[in-house]
Amino acid sequence: MEEAPRRRSRTWLWILLTAGALVLLTVIVAVAVVALAGRPAPGEAAASRITWDERYVMGEGPEKIAVLPVTGVIGLQAEGLFAQAGATPETLRSQLEQAARDTGVQAVILEVESPGGGVVASDEMHQAILDFRERTEKPVVVSMGSTAASGGYYISTAADRIVANPTTLTGSIGVIFRSVNYAEAADRLGIEEVVVQSGEFKNMASPFDELTPEEREILQSFIDEAYDRFVGVIVEGRDLPEERVRELADGRIYSGQQAEQLGLVDGLGNLEDAAATARELAGVDEATVVRYEQRPGFLDLLMARLAPPEPEILTILRAAGFDPTPELQYLYRPGAYAPGR
Numbered sequence: 001m002e003e004a005p006r007r008r009s010r011t012w013l014w015i016l017l018t019a020g021a022l023v024l025l026t027v028i029v030a031v032a033v034v035a036l037a038g039r040p041a042p043g044e045a046a047a048s049r050i051t052w053d054e055r056y057v058m059g060e061g062p063e064k065i066a067v068l069p070v071t072g073v074i075g076l077q078a079e080g081l082f083a084q085a086g087a088t089p090e091t092l093r094s095q096l097e098q099a100a101r102d103t104g105v106q107a108v109i110l111e112v113e114s115p116g117g118g119v120v121a122s123d124e125m126h127q128a129i130l131d132f133r134e135r136t137e138k139p140v141v142v143s144m145g146s147t148a149a150s151g152g153y154y155i156s157t158a159a160d161r162i163v164a165n166p167t168t169l170t171g172s173i174g175v176i177f178r179s180v181n182y183a184e185a186a187d188r189l190g191i192e193e194v195v196v197q198s199g200e201f202k203n204m205a206s207p208f209d210e211l212t213p214e215e216r217e218i219l220q221s222f223i224d225e226a227y228d229r230f231v232g233v234i235v236e237g238r239d240l241p242e243e244r245v246r247e248l249a250d251g252r253i254y255s256g257q258q259a260e261q262l263g264l265v266d267g268l269g270n271l272e273d274a275a276a277t278a279r280e281l282a283g284v285d286e287a288t289v290v291r292y293e294q295r296p297g298f299l300d301l302l303m304a305r306l307a308p309p310e311p312e313i314l315t316i317l318r319a320a321g322f323d324p325t326p327e328l329q330y331l332y333r334p335g336a337y338a339p340g341r
Contacts, residue, residue: 052098052292058272061286064102065278067109067143067271068095068292073331074117074125074151087114089124095292096132106287107139107278108132110159111271116151119175119226119328126233129158139281143274144168144265149253151330153264154230157237160281162265163274164256171259172332173234173249175226177219179205226328238263253332 057067074087099105110129116122133140142148142156144164149172156162164170186192186208193208204215211219227249234245240263248254248262259265267273275289 052095052294054290055293057289057291059275059287059289061284061288062104063106063282063284063287064104065107065109065275065282065287065289066095066099066102066105066292067111067289068092068099069111069113070125070152070155071111071113074114074155075121076117087117087121087125089121089128092125093128096128098292099138100132100136105138106282106284107141109271109274109278109289110140110142110156111145111291112142112148112152112156113145114152115147115149116154116172116331117329118151119330122151122154122330123229125155126158129155133158133160139278141274141278141281143271144170144256147332149332150174152332154233154330156265157233159237161267161274161277163267163269163277164259164265165270166255166257166268168256168259169253169332170256171248171252171254171264173230173245174251174330175223175230176329176331177205177223177327178329180207181210183208183210222328226330230330234264 054064054066059065070087070092072087075089076087096108099108129140132138139161140159142159142162144152144156144162145168146165147169148156148164149170153170153173193206195203195206197203201215201218203209204218205211231242231245231249234240234249235242238245248264254262254264256265256268260268267277271289275287279285279287
């Protein structure tokens with residue numbers, strides 16, 4: 001006689017649990033839809049709609065100096081649940097746009113901690129800094145961290161002043177193209193690449209084949225063009241003779257102290273020294289130094305949780321400095337360079 005009430009109570013329990021799960025799912029979907037609706041469509045300036053939090057660093061007064069972190073490999077998107085915004089053109093443009101709109105910001109400090117990265121991303125960030133300076137007339141000062149090399153130095157040349165730590169690793173002026181070749185391993189494992197292509201060089205730099213002399217010549221022409229562009233931004237940004245720049249631009253790294261002696265940076269010091277330089281250029285006696293940071297939103301946390309993990313082999317390759325999609329890079333990485341540039 002007691003069995004029927006028990007069954008009814010269990011039935012109601014399952015109904016309540018199911019209803020609760022549906023309500024929770026509806027809330028999650030609604031929040032996601034609202035968040036996505038607030039994001040610009042592809043092709044729009046997505047990053048320009050981000051609002052950056054300001055964290056106090058030092059100083060006082062109503063005027064502000066904004067510190068914009070440029071951290072990590074340039075062009076590499078930050079990944080992970082609590083990953084910070086990476087060194088991308090979109091991130092930098094967003095930060096510069098906020099600094100431009102804020103009438104209280106009198107100057108900007110780029111806090112560069114980067115070994116460089118993609119040629120295109122580096123060039124876009126360099127141009128974004130030049131555009132900001134021309135449009136706002138607000139001075140830009142670079143404060144170099146432990147490493148500000150190759151593309152990290154490339155973007156720094158767009159600033160009004162560069163301040164490096166005496167032990168900063170900088171320089172590494174040059175271009176590199178790398179691809180993984182595992183033809184021998186594929187032969188041993190019996191793996192064969194099947195390619196149908198429209199032209200002789202469509203499959204150039206395939207990891208299954210050695211570069212032919214003709215392919216190497218084509219790639220070298222791209223590298224030479226990018227190298228000439230790197231030399232050009234230094235000539236313009238640092239006001240150095242081209243011949244002198246080419247002498248310095250052989251891929252080697254320099255300490256901050258050596259870079260100052262060579263005219264590649266303006267002075268030695270830390271963030272506090274960079275702030276003093278920024279105040280001087282802006283013509284203000286006192287200023288509050290704030291660093292732009294971004295807290296992950298609900299949708300970012302949700303998507304990070306739901307995103308599938310990267311295949312382990314890709315993680316290993318990236319950690320070793322190889323990318324499955326080769327590109328020209330302004331990048332410093334020990335052991336990455338072959339003799340010459």
